Amino acid sequence: EVQLLESGGGLVQPGGSLRLSCAASGFTFRTYAISWVRQAPGKGLEWVSSISSSGGNTYYADSVKGRFTISRDNSKNTLYLQMNSLRADDTAVYYCTKDAHSSGWFRDAFDIWGQGTVVTVSS
Amino acid sequence: EIVMTQSPATLSVSPGERATLSCRASQSVSDNLAWYQQKPGQAPRLLISGASTRATGIPARFSGSGSGTEFTLTISSLQSEDFAVYYCQQYNTWPPWTFGQGTKVEIK
Numbered sequence: 001e002v003q004l005l006e007s008g009g010g011l012v013q014p015g016g017s018l019r020l021s022c023a024a025s026g027f028t029f030r031t032y033a034i035s036w037v038r039q040a041p042g043k044g045l046e047w048v049s050s051i052s053s054s055g056g057n058t059y060y061a062d063s064v065k066g067r068f069t070i071s072r073d074n075s076k077n078t079l080y081l082q083m084n085s086l087r088a089d090d091t092a093v094y095y096c097t098k099d100a101h102s103s104g105w106f107r108d109a110f111d112i113w114g115q116g117t118v119v120t121v122s123s
Numbered sequence: 124e125i126v127m128t129q130s131p132a133t134l135s136v137s138p139g140e141r142a143t144l145s146c147r148a149s150q151s152v153s154d155n156l157a158w159y160q161q162k163p164g165q166a167p168r169l170l171i172s173g174a175s176t177r178a179t180g181i182p183a184r185f186s187g188s189g190s191g192t193e194f195t196l197t198i199s200s201l202q203s204e205d206f207a208v209y210y211c212q213q214y215n216t217w218p219p220w221t222f223g224q225g226t227k228v229e230i231k
Contacts, residue, residue, distance in 0.1 A: 044222060045159075045222040047220040047222070061219055106217060108172060108214065109157035109169055109212065110167075110212075111172070113166040115165075
């Protein structure tokens with residue numbers, strides 16, 4: 001079964017840091033581009049960051065650029081999101097999701113989503 | 124940045140009736156448009172990609188149409204499990220990948 005499983009969420013104070021992980025199984029992780037999408041409480045979906053299959057290309061939403069870093073370890077089938085200088089408006093459920101196309105690039109919709117991990121930024 | 128606008132914000136429909144949801148892009152996205160369904164407490168689920176291609180396991184009562192800037196998701200006969208929030212998303216021009224604000228389909 002194709003699965004993505006996020007972890008690492010929690011409560012953090014403003015200005016703090018957190019590292020999210022997303023463990024993949026059931027598919028050839030190294031051949032897919034992967035993204036992070038978040039959802040603030042009661043709000044819609046917001047794209048956060050994406051990474052190509054090799055890790056050589058990364059993209060960020062303006063709202064997180066310079067504070068968040070996406071990375072992946074294809075030997076461990078795991079995606080990461082390092083989040084620094086966290087703010088209250090980063091509070092959200094963070095989902096990892098894979099591109100539907102196995103080219104390693106961003107060619108298609110997001111076909112598989114993890115169950116999400118909750119990040120709460122509050123003092 | 125391409126802005127995706129969905130209408131209506133809320134759609135009240137009786138079980139068995141047809142539901143028609145709209146999504147408009149601020150500039151052409153060709154047919155690089157996806158629809159997702161999200162139920163409370165759950166992750167989004169891909170319904171449609173390429174504007175009109177159902178994802179694996181999605182029932183035939185879900186259909187998508189459109190290209191360019193105007194898109195429609197139709198649910199031909201609403202079942203109880205279809206009451207949810209639906210999002211459109213463009214993946215034609217990125218970054219950023221952008222979503223509509225969602226349409227909530229509720230029981231009338």
